[in-house]
Amino acid sequence: MPLRLSNIMSELKTQITDEDASLVASWRSGDPASFEALVRKHQKRMLNIAFRISGNYEDACEITQDAFVAAYREIGSFRGTARFTTWLTSIVINLARNRRQQVQSRQQHEAWSMNETASDNSSRTGRELPSPSLSAHDRLERLDLHEKLQDCINGLGEEFRETIVLRDLQDSSYGEIGAILKVKEGTVKSRLFRAREMVKDCLKQAVGEL
Amino acid sequence: MEHTEVRRNLSAYIDDAVDPATRETINGHLAGCASCSRALHELEQTLAHLKELPEVEPPPWLTTRIMATVREEAGQKRSFWQKLLLPLHIKLPLEALALLCICVTGFYLARMNESPVAPTEVPVQSPQAQPELKQQPAAIPQTSPEPQAAKKAVPQKPDDRKAEYAPPPPQSTAAPIHPPPAEPRITAPQAPPAAKDWNQPDYGMQQRDAARRYVTEMEAMQKSEGHKAARSMKKSPSPAATMGNDGTFQTYRQEKAEASRPGAADGFSGKAVSLTVADPLKAVESIERAVTDLGGRIIRRSYADDGHLLVVQLEMGALPELTGRLERIGRLTTRPDLSSSVNGKINLTIRW
Numbered sequence: 001m002p003l004r005l006s007n008i009m010s011e012l013k014t015q016i017t018d019e020d021a022s023l024v025a026s027w028r029s030g031d032p033a034s035f036e037a038l039v040r041k042h043q044k045r046m047l048n049i050a051f052r053i054s055g056n057y058e059d060a061c062e063i064t065q066d067a068f069v070a071a072y073r074e075i076g077s078f079r080g081t082a083r084f085t086t087w088l089t090s091i092v093i094n095l096a097r098n099r100r101q102q103v104q105s106r107q108q109h110e111a112w113s114m115n116e117t118a119s120d121n122s123s124r125t126g127r128e129l130p131s132p133s134l135s136a137h138d139r140l141e142r143l144d145l146h147e148k149l150q151d152c153i154n155g156l157g158e159e160f161r162e163t164i165v166l167r168d169l170q171d172s173s174y175g176e177i178g179a180i181l182k183v184k185e186g187t188v189k190s191r192l193f194r195a196r197e198m199v200k201d202c203l204k205q206a207v208g209e210l
Numbered sequence: 211m212e213h214t215e216v217r218r219n220l221s222a223y224i225d226d227a228v229d230p231a232t233r234e235t236i237n238g239h240l241a242g243c244a245s246c247s248r249a250l251h252e253l254e255q256t257l258a259h260l261k262e263l264p265e266v267e268p269p270p271w272l273t274t275r276i277m278a279t280v281r282e283e284a285g286q287k288r289s290f291w292q293k294l295l296l297p298l299h300i301k302l303p304l305e306a307l308a309l310l311c312i313c314v315t316g317f318y319l320a321r322m323n324e325s326p327v328a329p330t331e332v333p334v335q336s337p338q339a340q341p342e343l344k345q346q347p348a349a350i351p352q353t354s355p356e357p358q359a360a361k362k363a364v365p366q367k368p369d370d371r372k373a374e375y376a377p378p379p380p381q382s383t384a385a386p387i388h389p390p391p392a393e394p395r396i397t398a399p400q401a402p403p404a405a406k407d408w409n410q411p412d413y414g415m416q417q418r419d420a421a422r423r424y425v426t427e428m429e430a431m432q433k434s435e436g437h438k439a440a441r442s443m444k445k446s447p448s449p450a451a452t453m454g455n456d457g458t459f460q461t462y463r464q465e466k467a468e469a470s471r472p473g474a475a476d477g478f479s480g481k482a483v484s485l486t487v488a489d490p491l492k493a494v495e496s497i498e499r500a501v502t503d504l505g506g507r508i509i510r511r512s513y514a515d516d517g518h519l520l521v522v523q524l525e526m527g528a529l530p531e532l533t534g535r536l537e538r539i540g541r542l543t544t545r546p547d548l549s550s551s552v553n554g555k556i557n558l559t560i561r562w
Contacts, residue, residue, distance in 0.1 A: 032281070039276050047268045061269060068276045073283070146263055167225075168260040174227060193221035200256040210255040 020084040053096040152202035160195035487540035500535040504528040
């Protein structure tokens with residue numbers, strides 16, 4: 001009983017602290033300007049989540065657009081028990097997951113058709129070892145650290161990529177990540193540990209010493 | 211705490227997501243373990259690089275495209291509702307017009323399916339409003355009353371009666387015995403018997419008039435010829451049937467046609483003669499005298515403004531002589547069939 005009561009209190013607290021509640025209520029009553037305000041407010045965050053998960057800017061733009069349109073259609077299913085950004089982020093995550101699966105299946109089909117050429121390119125661009133004579137900072141600058149980091153993120157598994165993006169790039173809390181991914185906080189903690197370790201290893205492999 | 215367990219908790223340790231006891235344990239381990247401290251440093255460097263990743267900016271067209279897509283969908287939804295509910299200013303008049311059409315159609319269908327008014331519901335009009343046939347109060351042998359025949363008689367409109375028995379033009383001078391040929395007035399083509407019109411307002415009144423005349427004639431007959439003669443005529447049709455419910459001789463002509471058939475009732479044969487005279491009233495006495503002189507018996511009289519009728523019974527052998535006398539009274543427009551082989555008494559209808 002105390003656990004249930006605490007859950008209810010946390011939900012109430014979440015509802016009260018949702019700064020988008022008034023805009024959502026106005027949007028529900030038929031004011032399109034409120035929805036446009038929500039779009040302008042959250043589109044950058046949603047685009048960056050989609051971009052870090054999909055790894056492609058154009059795909060991220062389409063995912064973001066589709067996510068807002070889906071939110072407009074399905075606003076009836078938003079009960080207000082979570083924050084609006086949590087609900088919207090879960091839509092973005094799902095769409096990005098679907099898009100990535102489509103891209104992977106297409107790439108696999110192309111790889112089968114192109115045989116050795118594709119495998120040679122992936123091996124060359126995937127893991128390019130830096131020269132140990134340069135300092136780490138210089139090597140990061142030369143190899144473009146950001147691209148390497150994105151490559152490392154792209155190399156993560158789906159659940160680890162989503163977790164590390166939400167936590168280390170968007171500063172989401174463990175509870176919010178659990179709500180978005182619909183997993184427990186312990187699961188979030190475990191996934192985050194493994195994701196960070198994999199990125200660290202990937203980065204060390206890419207640039208040498210950190 | 212082992213190295214593996216410490217390193218497993220380093221991620222949560224960085225995020226300050228471990229309980230204080232675990233934190234104290236980790237801190238103690240890190241103070242004496244160089245490899246775990248280096249692992250913590252590498253993890254912190256990795257997170258620092260991740261946080262340095264720049265944010266991408268949304269394209270300027272993203273908001274516009276999102277809103278355009280949303281407005282398009284909203285427009286589609288609204289058009290769907292408009293089809294159902296919104297255009298009330300168009301739908302309401304159309305629905306009202308459709309309802310009015312249904313009501314008007316239903317009203318006319320109900321009117322068309324109405325049953326005709328029953329004969330008992332026909333309004334009775336005053337006798338003054340009815341065209342009467344003037345009859346002489348003379349004793350006329352009449353038939354027995356037959357209400358059923360009266361009911362079965364077909365009513366006819368007064369206009370039809372006038373067309374059939376158009377009165378002669380009024381003449382102030384005495385009529386010559388052989389008047390100049392005039393246009394036939396009685397031989398106008400007869401319209402077929404009109405269907406029984408229960409809605410005709412004077413139908414009930416006509417029946418009553420016919421019955422009243424019948425009673426009057428029966429009383430006169432009883433005074434003049436006695437009960438015996440009256441009983442002998444009970445076999446004849448009622449005056450209502452003879453005169454017609456509307457005062458015409460429509461049914462009488464049908465009766466005459468029946469009587470003219472060989473083997474008709476009474477064993478008499480029926481014949482008819484029509485003549486045109488200058489003065490119908492003055493011709494009455496001449497015609498009746500001609501009949502009685504030849505041994506004929508007058509069985510029915512009907513003298514009206516629009517035509518006179520006399521039904522007589524006489525021997526077939528006297529018919530040529532009677533025809534000759536009638537030719538001297540007026541111009542014959544319908545001659546009796548003298549070539550008939552019927553012997554004995556016949557019924558002759560004389561009209562003028």
